[in-house]
Amino acid sequence: MRELGEFGLIARINAGREQGPGVLLGPGDDAAVVAAPEGRFVVTTDMLVQDRHFRLDWSGGHDIGRKAIAQNAADVVAMGATPSAFVVSFGCPPETPVDFVTDLADGMWAEAERAGASIAGGDVVRAPLLVISVTAFGDPAGREPILKSGARPGDVVAVAGLLGWSAAGLGLLLDGNDTENYRCVDTSYWSEVVAVHKVPQPPYAAVLDLPPGSEPTALTDVSDGLLADLGHIAESSGVAVDLDSAALADPMLDPIAQALETNALDWILAGGEDHAFAATFPESVDLPAGWVRIGRVLEGSGVTVDGAARSGPTGWESFA
Amino acid sequence: MRELGEFGLIARINAGREQGPGVLLGPGDDAAVVAAPEGRFVVTTDMLVQDRHFRLDWSGGHDIGRKAIAQNAADVVAMGATPSAFVVSFGCPPETPVDFVTDLADGMWAEAERAGASIAGGDVVRAPLLVISVTAFGDPAGREPILKSGARPGDVVAVAGLLGWSAAGLGLLLDGNDTENYRCVDTSYWSEVVAVHKVPQPPYAAVLDLPPGSEPTALTDVSDGLLADLGHIAESSGVAVDLDSAALADPMLDPIAQALETNALDWILAGGEDHAFAATFPESVDLPAGWVRIGRVLEGSGVTVDGAARSGPTGWESFA
Numbered sequence: 001m002r003e004l005g006e007f008g009l010i011a012r013i014n015a016g017r018e019q020g021p022g023v024l025l026g027p028g029d030d031a032a033v034v035a036a037p038e039g040r041f042v043v044t045t046d047m048l049v050q051d052r053h054f055r056l057d058w059s060g061g062h063d064i065g066r067k068a069i070a071q072n073a074a075d076v077v078a079m080g081a082t083p084s085a086f087v088v089s090f091g092c093p094p095e096t097p098v099d100f101v102t103d104l105a106d107g108m109w110a111e112a113e114r115a116g117a118s119i120a121g122g123d124v125v126r127a128p129l130l131v132i133s134v135t136a137f138g139d140p141a142g143r144e145p146i147l148k149s150g151a152r153p154g155d156v157v158a159v160a161g162l163l164g165w166s167a168a169g170l171g172l173l174l175d176g177n178d179t180e181n182y183r184c185v186d187t188s189y190w191s192e193v194v195a196v197h198k199v200p201q202p203p204y205a206a207v208l209d210l211p212p213g214s215e216p217t218a219l220t221d222v223s224d225g226l227l228a229d230l231g232h233i234a235e236s237s238g239v240a241v242d243l244d245s246a247a248l249a250d251p252m253l254d255p256i257a258q259a260l261e262t263n264a265l266d267w268i269l270a271g272g273e274d275h276a277f278a279a280t281f282p283e284s285v286d287l288p289a290g291w292v293r294i295g296r297v298l299e300g301s302g303v304t305v306d307g308a309a310r311s312g313p314t315g316w317e318s319f320a
Numbered sequence: 321m322r323e324l325g326e327f328g329l330i331a332r333i334n335a336g337r338e339q340g341p342g343v344l345l346g347p348g349d350d351a352a353v354v355a356a357p358e359g360r361f362v363v364t365t366d367m368l369v370q371d372r373h374f375r376l377d378w379s380g381g382h383d384i385g386r387k388a389i390a391q392n393a394a395d396v397v398a399m400g401a402t403p404s405a406f407v408v409s410f411g412c413p414p415e416t417p418v419d420f421v422t423d424l425a426d427g428m429w430a431e432a433e434r435a436g437a438s439i440a441g442g443d444v445v446r447a448p449l450l451v452i453s454v455t456a457f458g459d460p461a462g463r464e465p466i467l468k469s470g471a472r473p474g475d476v477v478a479v480a481g482l483l484g485w486s487a488a489g490l491g492l493l494l495d496g497n498d499t500e501n502y503r504c505v506d507t508s509y510w511s512e513v514v515a516v517h518k519v520p521q522p523p524y525a526a527v528l529d530l531p532p533g534s535e536p537t538a539l540t541d542v543s544d545g546l547l548a549d550l551g552h553i554a555e556s557s558g559v560a561v562d563l564d565s566a567a568l569a570d571p572m573l574d575p576i577a578q579a580l581e582t583n584a585l586d587w588i589l590a591g592g593e594d595h596a597f598a599a600t601f602p603e604s605v606d607l608p609a610g611w612v613r614i615g616r617v618l619e620g621s622g623v624t625v626d627g628a629a630r631s632g633p634t635g636w637e638s639f640a
Contacts, residue, residue: 024360028556029467030398030541031364031458036356040344043440044351045455047409049447078350089367089409089453120363123453127369133409133443133453135365138351147349221350236348 001101002094006124009098013105020118022084022137032120034085034137041084042138042145044075050130058173061100063198064132065107071223072136073115074202074275078221080146081138082208083117088134091127104132115204141208143215146279151218151237155280157295158287160206162196163226164264167271168253169197171260182259190256200275206290207277214288216279225270227310230278230303237280240300242307243269247294263312269305270313321421322414326444329418333425340438342404342457352440354405354457361404362458362465364395370450378493381420383518384452385427391543392456393435394522394595398541400466401458402528403437408454411447424452435524461528463535466599471538471557475600477615478607480526482516483546484584487591488573489517491580502579510576520595526610527597534608536599545590547630550598550623557600560620562627563589567614583632589625590633 001009010027019026025033034041046068048054054064069086076083088108092101105119112119117137172194207219218233226248230241248268257264280297287293304310321329330347339346345353354361366388368374374384393403408428412421425439432439437457492514527539538557542549546568550561568588577584600617607613624630 025465025467029465029469030395030539031362031401031456031465033360033362033399033460033465035360037359039357039359040353040355041361042351042353043405043407043455043457045407045409045441045453046443047411047445047447047451047453049411049445049451051448052446075350079353081351085363087363087365087455089365089455091367091369091451121365123366125367125369126372127367127451128371129448131367131369131411131447131451131453133365133367133451135363135407135409135455136351137363140353145345145349145351145353147345149349219350 001092001096001098004098009101009124012098013102017109019120020085023118023120027121032087034120036139038140040140042076042079042081042140043135044072045133045135046072047131047133059198061103062107065104066111066199068132068134069108069111069115070200070202071275072134073111073204074221076136076138077202077204077207078219078277079138080140080143080207080219082141083115083136083138085117085120085137086112086134087120088122088132090122091125091131093128094126146216146219147236148218148220148233149236151233151239151280151297153239153297153299154283155217155297156283156287156293157230157241157243157278157280157297158291158293159222159276159278160290161203161274161276163222163248163274163276164250164253164267164271165193165196166200166273167267168256169194171262172256173197175260185255185259189252193256200273202275203277203290210288214281214285216281219277219279222274222276222278223272225272226278227269227303233280234301234303240298241295241303242298243295243303243305245306247292266313269310321412321416321418324418329421329444332418333422337429339440340405343438343440347441352407354440356459358460360460362396362399362401362460363455364392365453365455366392367451367453379518381423382427385424386431386519388452388454389428389431389435390520390522391595392454393431393524394541396456396458397522397524397527398539398597399458400460400463400527400539402461403435403456403458405437405440405457406432406454407440408442408452410442411445411451413448414446466536466539467556468538468540468553469556471553471559471600471617473559473617473619474603475537475617476603476607476613477550477561477563477598477600477617478611478613479542479596479598480610481523481594481596483542483568483594483596484570484573484587484591485513485516486520486593487587488576489514491582492576493517495580505575505579509572513576520593522595523597523610530608534601534605536601539597539599542594542596542598543592545592546598547589547623553600554621554623560618561615561623562618563615563623563625565626567612586632589630
C-alpha cells in the first residue's frame with residue numbers, strides 16, 4: 001500500500017467495474033449519486049474490525065469482503081427492501097499487500113452483485129489494523145418497509161437460512177479445525193460449516209421473491225443470535241414468542257457439538273452471525289419457499305423455548 | 321462502555337434526539353429510512369482513525385464528533401446538494417468512558433443540525449482504538465449535482481472558507497501550542513486558528529445559498545490541499561488552473577508561519593483538511609457572497625501558481 005498510495009489503490013480497485021442501475025454516478029467526485037426511484041431509501045451501516053469480526057489467519061481478503069457486504073445487505077433485505085448500492089470505508093496499515101486489498105474489493109463486488117447491486121464509492125485511510133465500514137442502501141420495492149414491530153399474537157414464527165452453522169464453524173476454527181481428531185464421525189461436510197462462518201450466505205431471495213400476499217408482519221436479520229433478535233421483535237411488537245426446539249434441531253450440527261463437547265441448541269439459539277432471516281407471518285399465510293416454521297407469537301412478553309425461559313447464552317453483546 | 325454495553329449506549333446516545341424531516345425512520349430497526357424526494361440522493365463516506373485523524377490529547381469527544389460530521393457534510397455540499405441525514409459506525413475499546421461517547425454523539429448531532437440534517441442510525445462495535453466512519457446523504461435540491469468536470473477555460477477560480485488555518489493550527493499543536501514562546505507578536509487569535517484545526521467549519525451557506533444563475537461550473541471540497549483538489553478539477557475538466565498568490569495570501573497566518581519557521585503559502589496551497597470550497601464560475605457571474613477570486617481556468621493541464629509550477633508539498637496522501 002505504501003508504494004501504490006491511496007489514489008493508485010482507488011484506481012486499481014475501481015478498474016473495469018460496471019455499476020448497477022442503482023448507481024447514477026460512481027467513484028471519482030466528492031460524492032456518488034444513487035437512485036431512489038420511490039422517493040425514499042433504506043440505509044444501514046456495520047463496521048468490521050480485524051481480530052474482532054474476522055481473523056487474517058482464518059480468512060483471505062475475498063472472504064472478508066464478501067462477509068462485510070453480506071451482513072449489510074442482509075439488514076437491507078430484512079426491511080423487505082432490494083439492495084441498490086453500497087459504499088465502503090476501509091482503513092489499513094501501509095504495509096498491507098495490495099493483493100489483499102484487491103481480493104477484498106473483488107469479494108465485496110462479488111457479494112454486492114449476488115445481492116443485485118454495486119459499490120458506488122468509498123474512502124481508504126491509514127489505520128494500525130484493518131477496519132471496514134460498509135453502508136448499504138435499498139429500495140422499498142413497492143411496499144412499506146417490514147419492521148420489527150408488526151408481530152401479532154397468533155402469527156407463525158419462521159426462519160429462512162442456516163441457524164447455528166456460523167457458531168459451529170467458529171467453534172471448529174477455535175478448536176484448530178483439525179478433523180483428524182474425530183475419526184469415528186463423518187466430518188466430510190465440516191469444512192462447509194466453517195465456510196459458512198467465514199462467509200455468511202443470507203438467503204436474500206427468500207425475502208425478495210416473497211409472493212404478493214405472503215408478506216411477514218415482522219422481519220429481522222438474525223445477527224446477534226435468534227433469541228436476541230426475536231427478543232427485539234417481541235419487545236417492539238409488544239408480544240411474546242415461543243419457539244419449538246424440535247423444529248429448530250439440526251442433525252448436521254449434533255456431531256460437531258458432540259465433538260466439541262457443547263450444545264448444538266445453544267449455537268442455534270444464541271450463536272449469532274447467522275445472517276438468516278426471522279419473521280412472523282399471519283397464520284393464514286402458506287409459508288413461502290425457503291421458510292421453516294419454528295414457533296408462534298403469543299400475548300405477553302419475552303422469548304421462550306418449548307414454553308420455558310431459556311438459561312444459558314442469549315446472544316452477542318459487543319462490549320461483554 | 322464495558323458496564324453500559326452496546327444496547328445501553330445506543331439507548332443513551334439516542335435519547336431525546338429529534339430527527340430532521342429527511343429521516344422517515346430513525347434508529348431501532350434493521351435499517352433506517354431516509355427521504356429522497358427527487359428520486360436520487362448524493363452519498364459520501366469518510367473514516368477517521370485515532371492518532372491519524374484526531375488525537376485524544378488535543379481534542380475532546382465533542383470536537384471529534386463535529387469534525388467527523390463536518391468533513392462528510394462538506395463533501396455532500398461540494399456536490400451542490402443539501403445534507404439530509406448521516407449514519408455513523410463507531411468502534412472503541414471497552415474501557416472508553418461513556419461520557420466521551422455521549423460527548424462525541426452530542427458533537428455529531430450539533431454539527432449535523434448546523435448542516436440542516438440529523439443522524440438516522442449507526443453501529444457500535446468493539447475496537448482496540450477509536451474509529452469513526454460517517455456516511456452522509458444529501459438532496460440535489462432541484463439542480464444537477466455540481467461535478468469536478470465542468471470547468472471551462474476562461475472561468476474564474478474562487479474559494480469560500482479558510483485556507484491554511486487547519487494546517488497552521490496543526491503546526492501550533494505540534495509545536496506544543498505554547499504562545500509564551502512568542503512574546504513579541506500578537507498571539508491573541510492563535511487559539512482560534514487551533515480551534516479551526518480541531519473543528520473545521522465548512523461554509524455550507526456559501527454553496528447552499530448560491531443565488532439562481534450563479535452556479536459554479538465545477539465545485540469541490542478542499543480536503544487534500546488546494547493544489548491537489550484543484551488538480552482533480554483540472555484533470556476531470558481537461559483544463560489548467562493558474563492561481564494568484566497575492567489573492568491567496570492571508571496576513572493572519574504570516575506571524576504564525578514566521579514563529580514556526582515555515583511558509584504560510586505552503587499551508588494555504590497544500591495544508592489539507594481545510595474543508596473550504598473551491599469552485600470555478602463563468603467569467604460573466606458576479607461572485608456571490610462568501611466567495612473570493614483566487615485564479616483562473618486556462619487551456620492546458622495542471623495547476624500553477626503565478627504562472628509557474630509549484631515545488632514543495634502538494635497535499636495529503638494517506639499512505640505517504
